[in-house]
Amino acid sequence: MTEPRVTNCWLNILNFPLDGRSCKPRNDGLTMVIDKGMGLDETRDLLNLGGQYIDFLKLGFGTSALYAGDVLEEKINLVRSYGIDIYPGGTFFEVAVLQNKLEQYLETVKKLGFTAVEISDGTVDISAETRKRAINMAAEKELIVLTEVGKKDPRTRSPLSDLIRQVLSDLKYGAAKVIVEGRESGKGVGLYDSMGQLIVSEMEELITTLPDPSVLIWEAPIKEQQQELLLRFGSNVNLGNINAHEVLALEALRVGLRADTLKLVCR
Amino acid sequence: MTEPRVTNCWLNILNFPLDGRSCKPRNDGLTMVIDKGMGLDETRDLLNLGGQYIDFLKLGFGTSALYAGDVLEEKINLVRSYGIDIYPGGTFFEVAVLQNKLEQYLETVKKLGFTAVEISDGTVDISAETRKRAINMAAEKELIVLTEVGKKDPRTRSPLSDLIRQVLSDLKYGAAKVIVEGRESGKGVGLYDSMGQLIVSEMEELITTLPDPSVLIWEAPIKEQQQELLLRFGSNVNLGNINAHEVLALEALRVGLRADTLKLVCR
Amino acid sequence: MTEPRVTNCWLNILNFPLDGRSCKPRNDGLTMVIDKGMGLDETRDLLNLGGQYIDFLKLGFGTSALYAGDVLEEKINLVRSYGIDIYPGGTFFEVAVLQNKLEQYLETVKKLGFTAVEISDGTVDISAETRKRAINMAAEKELIVLTEVGKKDPRTRSPLSDLIRQVLSDLKYGAAKVIVEGRESGKGVGLYDSMGQLIVSEMEELITTLPDPSVLIWEAPIKEQQQELLLRFGSNVNLGNINAHEVLALEALRVGLRADTLKLVCR
Numbered sequence: 075m076t077e078p079r080v081t082n083c084w085l086n087i088l089n090f091p092l093d094g095r096s097c098k099p100r101n102d103g104l105t106m107v108i109d110k111g112m113g114l115d116e117t118r119d120l121l122n123l124g125g126q127y128i129d130f131l132k133l134g135f136g137t138s139a140l141y142a143g144d145v146l147e148e149k150i151n152l153v154r155s156y157g158i159d160i161y162p163g164g165t166f167f168e169v170a171v172l173q174n175k176l177e178q179y180l181e182t183v184k185k186l187g188f189t190a191v192e193i194s195d196g197t198v199d200i201s202a203e204t205r206k207r208a209i210n211m212a213a214e215k216e217l218i219v220l221t222e223v224g225k226k227d228p229r230t231r232s233p234l235s236d237l238i239r240q241v242l243s244d245l246k247y248g249a250a251k252v253i254v255e256g257r258e259s260g261k262g263v264g265l266y267d268s269m270g271q272l273i274v275s276e277m278e279e280l281i282t283t284l285p286d287p288s289v290l291i292w293e294a295p296i297k298e299q300q301q302e303l304l305l306r307f308g309s310n311v312n313l314g315n316i317n318a319h320e321v322l323a324l325e326a327l328r329v330g331l332r333a334d335t336l337k338l339v340c341r
Numbered sequence: 342m343t344e345p346r347v348t349n350c351w352l353n354i355l356n357f358p359l360d361g362r363s364c365k366p367r368n369d370g371l372t373m374v375i376d377k378g379m380g381l382d383e384t385r386d387l388l389n390l391g392g393q394y395i396d397f398l399k400l401g402f403g404t405s406a407l408y409a410g411d412v413l414e415e416k417i418n419l420v421r422s423y424g425i426d427i428y429p430g431g432t433f434f435e436v437a438v439l440q441n442k443l444e445q446y447l448e449t450v451k452k453l454g455f456t457a458v459e460i461s462d463g464t465v466d467i468s469a470e471t472r473k474r475a476i477n478m479a480a481e482k483e484l485i486v487l488t489e490v491g492k493k494d495p496r497t498r499s500p501l502s503d504l505i506r507q508v509l510s511d512l513k514y515g516a517a518k519v520i521v522e523g524r525e526s527g528k529g530v531g532l533y534d535s536m537g538q539l540i541v542s543e544m545e546e547l548i549t550t551l552p553d554p555s556v557l558i559w560e561a562p563i564k565e566q567q568q569e570l571l572l573r574f575g576s577n578v579n580l581g582n583i584n585a586h587e588v589l590a591l592e593a594l595r596v597g598l599r600a601d602t603l604k605l606v607c608r
Numbered sequence: 609m610t611e612p613r614v615t616n617c618w619l620n621i622l623n624f625p626l627d628g629r630s631c632k633p634r635n636d637g638l639t640m641v642i643d644k645g646m647g648l649d650e651t652r653d654l655l656n657l658g659g660q661y662i663d664f665l666k667l668g669f670g671t672s673a674l675y676a677g678d679v680l681e682e683k684i685n686l687v688r689s690y691g692i693d694i695y696p697g698g699t700f701f702e703v704a705v706l707q708n709k710l711e712q713y714l715e716t717v718k719k720l721g722f723t724a725v726e727i728s729d730g731t732v733d734i735s736a737e738t739r740k741r742a743i744n745m746a747a748e749k750e751l752i753v754l755t756e757v758g759k760k761d762p763r764t765r766s767p768l769s770d771l772i773r774q775v776l777s778d779l780k781y782g783a784a785k786v787i788v789e790g791r792e793s794g795k796g797v798g799l800y801d802s803m804g805q806l807i808v809s810e811m812e813e814l815i816t817t818l819p820d821p822s823v824l825i826w827e828a829p830i831k832e833q834q835q836e837l838l839l840r841f842g843s844n845v846n847l848g849n850i851n852a853h854e855v856l857a858l859e860a861l862r863v864g865l866r867a868d869t870l871k872l873v874c875r
Contacts, residue, residue, distance in 0.1 A: 087712045088673070088703055111589030113386030119647030123679055136598020137589040139355070145390055165598050169355055178354045197600040226600045257600075258564075297792075322645030322671040331670020331699050333731040333760045333791075378856030380653030403865020404856040406622070412657055432865055436622055445621045464867040493867045524867075525831075 091330025102288035103310030106130035125156035164194035194222035224255030224264035256293025358597025369555040370577030373397035392423035431461035461489035480515040491522030491531035523560025625864025636822040637844030640664035659690035698728035728756035758789030758798035790827025
């Protein structure tokens with residue numbers, strides 16, 4: 075593994091306005107990046123610059139099935155060499171369940187070198203029994219299990235109590251983290267309203283039922299969402315669906331080196 | 342030409358939810374990418390990853406006049422080596438007509454190695470006679486002729502009947518495909534309203550007059566537009582003005598490996 | 609320094625619709641790019657393609673503190689080799705003032721090889737005396753001084769007369785250019801309303817008080833803003849917070865090789 079050296083000489087003269095940022099490997103303060111199809115060189119360039127700020131890389135949607143030749147294997151190896159977990163988008167899991175190929179799917183995921191897997195039912199209805207079985211099976215294969223709650227389509231949104239029950243049940247059966255759906259857009263989905271604003275009452279009800287808020291990863295593709303979650307939960311909130319080109323900008327937000335979080339410190 | 346190998350082992354265990362996706366070289370299911378100024382390395386990296394999903398690369402606006410040194414020639418050769426057609430943005434054609442340099446323009450396009458050309462009047466008024474002459478002249482030079490219909494400025498929008506007449510006439514005179522204007526923004530232009538929604542009644546009237554809907558390439562920069570056109574016309578609708586970084590994401594949408602098209606299959 | 613050769617053969621047959629574009633090194637027509645965390649390869653690729661169209665590169669927010677290992681030093685050297693000035697985001701200056709480390713900050717900026725510095729109070733309140741002292745101190749260290757006017761938070765917006773006084777005072781004390789705040793979003797900040805529209809009356813009042821409008825750099829991240837400023841002030845207006853991937857698209861807009869400025873010429 076390439077050990078990224080920790081930052082540079084700026085640090086010697088200034089302190090980060092927000093402190094306490096956790097270091098890798100970490101259990102909170104996780105950043106999950108959504109990759110919509112970065113080439114190998116672009117990936118290498120990004121990791122060389124800011125690999126230490128990325129914990130999970132998700133190959134979004136079904137894009138990983140579409141890579142030419144050996145690019146997928148090379149990419150998986152590259153990403154892992156930076157101590158980053160990598161997994162295919164949840165769409166794949168849903169297709170595998172639909173096609174009755176859950177076990178082959180998980181075996182292939184493992185064999186290809188992915189280190190994690192997403193168990194979701196954002197699009198397809200999946201029974202509680204199948205979900206439980208999938209979590210178990212993936213955990214047995216020593217894949218990090220990330221489950222996802224929240225329907226992608228606002229018309230099929232379930233009550234908050236169901237969502238809370240699902241989070242608790244997923245954790246019980248072996249999920250390492252539960253992702254709160256935000257999609258690529260961050261609007262009209264999960265706990266975001268149609269303008270992308272966090273529905274605070276629901277978020278608070280969800281949080282109070284949990285032993286520890288760090289079991290959640292919030293998909294938060296929009297800067298205002300990242301900012302609001304950082305202001306509520308601190309530097310080390312887990313955030314997902316971060317655009318690859320915004321990794322350093324998010325990290326600056328986490329440590330107070332960006333206007334929107336700096337102003338907090340100056341009040 | 343570099344022959345991109347067809348995808349990877351995922352395919353062996355799962356089927357694409359939407360099938361029948363055409364392969365290159367193809368006459369439908371075309372993806373035209375708008376390039377707003379990618380460097381050589383970025384281009385190479387993209388093509389290495391997903392060149393098989395790109396049919397046309399348009400060097401947007403007049404950017405191709407602004408490339409430093411030999412970058413343009415190298416880029417043209419690189420793109421062609423992946424079996425992708427490449428052409429300069431339509432703005433150039435309109436400037437050439439304004440400056441009475443149509444023939445020199447087309448000759449230079451050909452000499453530089455571009456394989457296609459766009460004939461449009463999105464900004465400048467161009468007579469039917471000049472348009473016809475340009476199509477003929479470009480076709481004689483063995484350039485693939487892509488014409489474009491729809492004004493860029495909504496205030497100068499012409500009636501649908503004129504647009505339909507233009508499509509039929511362009512095809513008659515030698516256009517390979519006719520592009521339906523969507524601009525970079527996808528809003529308030531062509532058959533999109535100011536919110537970027539497809540004007541369905543006009544689209545349907547246009548389609549019913551055509552021998553074959555595959556003569557059109559729809560500029561559809563917004564994901565919801567791509568999705569709506571895919572749902573109406575199937576995996577193999579021709580789409581244009583696709584952002585370079587969304588090529589794999591679009592392909593996932595085409596084959597059903599993305600929530601928005603997967604849910605179709607599960608209904 | 610690598611001397612980028614001036615464009616290519618297209619120029620021999622067509623004239624730019626808008627002419628008089630200034631060449632580097634230039635005092636007006638400046639383009640300042642905001643870099644949210646580009647890797648070394650991506651930066652090299654961009655500069656190789658269009659380095660001649662970039663005058664300033666700003667490492668946005670506090671991102672420059674977060675670069676792994678030697679990437680920052682390499683990047684500074686790379687950017688300078690293209691004759692481009694480079695500086696860290698203004699957040700840093702504000703943190704340095706808060707932590708009473710102004711002088712060490714400016715020394716480190718200089719020692720690292722940055723050629724310019726931003727003096728702003730977008731987030732933190734900084735006294736007129738400190739601002740003046742900072743401008744003086746930076747100028748003495750032979751850093752190009754860019755000051756910024758306009759609060760980032762619309763709720764703390766000051767009257768236009770204060771902003772005008774600030775511009776004149778900054779110039780008097782040694783600022784090379786004054787940046788009009790537009791943020792990354794271009795909305796509800798500086799002279800933009802919440803929809804990102806330029807507040808024309810304020811802009812005009814500002815301009816009439818200045819000896820020369822070229823002392824300003826307008827942060828204009830949105831295409832419509834760039835277009836409006838180009839139409840008002842001509843090809844050589846100074847524009848900032850340009851996305852790295854839009855450098856060539858902006859240059860096309862500057863010289864009339866894009867529909868939105870071409871149509872001007874055709875009226």
